Amino acid sequence: MALNNFIYPESFLRVSSDIDFLIKEKEYSEIKKTTEKKGFKESNFWLWEKQLFYHHYPILEKNVNGLNCMIEPHKELIFPVNPFEIDLKEIWRDRIEINDIFIPSIEDSLILTALSSVYQHNFYGMFEGLIDAKNLMKKNINYTKLKEKTEKYNVIEIMIYFNELIKEIFGNGIKGIKELEEKADKKKLDYLKEKSLEKIIKIQDKKEIDSEIIKNRFYWAKGIKQKTKVLIFVLNHKLLSAVWKIRKRKKI
Amino acid sequence: MNSEERLFIALIKGNVTAKDYENIDWNEFIKLAYYHRITGFIAKKLNKKLISEKTIKQINKLNKIIISKNLILNNEMISLFKEFKKKELNLLQ
Numbered sequence: 001m002a003l004n005n006f007i008y009p010e011s012f013l014r015v016s017s018d019i020d021f022l023i024k025e026k027e028y029s030e031i032k033k034t035t036e037k038k039g040f041k042e043s044n045f046w047l048w049e050k051q052l053f054y055h056h057y058p059i060l061e062k063n064v065n066g067l068n069c070m071i072e073p074h075k076e077l078i079f080p081v082n083p084f085e086i087d088l089k090e091i092w093r094d095r096i097e098i099n100d101i102f103i104p105s106i107e108d109s110l111i112l113t114a115l116s117s118v119y120q121h122n123f124y125g126m127f128e129g130l131i132d133a134k135n136l137m138k139k140n141i142n143y144t145k146l147k148e149k150t151e152k153y154n155v156i157e158i159m160i161y162f163n164e165l166i167k168e169i170f171g172n173g174i175k176g177i178k179e180l181e182e183k184a185d186k187k188k189l190d191y192l193k194e195k196s197l198e199k200i201i202k203i204q205d206k207k208e209i210d211s212e213i214i215k216n217r218f219y220w221a222k223g224i225k226q227k228t229k230v231l232i233f234v235l236n237h238k239l240l241s242a243v244w245k246i247r248k249r250k251k252i
Numbered sequence: 253m254n255s256e257e258r259l260f261i262a263l264i265k266g267n268v269t270a271k272d273y274e275n276i277d278w279n280e281f282i283k284l285a286y287y288h289r290i291t292g293f294i295a296k297k298l299n300k301k302l303i304s305e306k307t308i309k310q311i312n313k314l315n316k317i318i319i320s321k322n323l324i325l326n327n328e329m330i331s332l333f334k335e336f337k338k339k340e341l342n343l344l345q
Contacts, residue, residue, distance in 0.1 A: 022344040127288035
């Protein structure tokens with residue numbers, strides 16, 4: 001939502017489903033207390049307790065005029081494993097303040113937008129990400145910093161691919177990203193380039209999206225340890241979803 | 253690409269022609285815009301003279317829902333973040 005107000009002249013144009021924020025573990029209980037004073041309550045606690053490698057604390061909910069307002073207090077940005085070298089400390093350090101709200105720097109926002117579209121959500125909502133990027137590009141970007149972060153966070157291939165889509169749609173890409181091509185892993189780049197504009201525009205059903213997300217997470221996971229963690233995460237999630245559905249059916 | 257996808261891309265690129273509006277299944281088109289989470293953006297770019305009254309109403313209805321939700325979420329977020337700031341709690345949105 002903060003990104004909304006910062007990059008969109010008319011923030012209502014963007015679809016918002018919940019309020020996401022990243023918190024520091026030691027501040028969670030105080031943050032929870034504050035939200036509870038504002039009428040939010042923890043939800044799905046039972047389900048959350050049984051999650052392995054959870055990336056956010058229990059969802060907090062509040063009903064406002066019939067709308068279920070949800071807050072997702074994140075403890076991680078990339079989950080269940082971080083095959084990249086996203087440096088949360090650096091993201092915290094470089095944050096900027098917009099109307100009392102802290103958001104990642106423009107350079108970090110661009111990288112996180114690309115990662116969210118290409119990796120985390122596996123192209124679902126891709127065009128939202130591309131329009132976000134176009135709007136971020138109108139801001140004062142430090143291109144040297146952006147290139148350094150792209151290398152440091154090990155997201156060269158993701159940024160090159162994302163940049164090519166931006167160029168294909170809007171004509172101009174992000175300055176300096178193409179120069180990183182010689183440092184890119186060709187196999188990873190080819191894997192991404194298989195997802196052409198014609199493919200990612202197609203509507204996928206939930207099952208297709210879920211299976212693609214799993215495939216994608218497996219592909220990027222580094223070594224047996226990370227791949228095993230992804231497998232356990234997926235199996236745990238599937239089991240919990242099935243139990244959740246049965247409980248819901250019984251209630252009905 | 254089908255005709256709905258072609259119109260969708262042309263609107264984003266900003267090089268849409270009247271021909272792009274031909275043979276559109278508007279229900280599918282609205283689904284596509286919603287799926288890619290840019291209904292409001294797309295609605296603003298559409299040439300309303302080339303669309304039926306029924307479709308305009310359908311898009312406006314969907315946008316009203318999105319805008320109401322946005323306003324409610326925005327209000328809640330602003331009020332929460334003011335509290336967090338008072339207590340010097342660190343959050344990144």
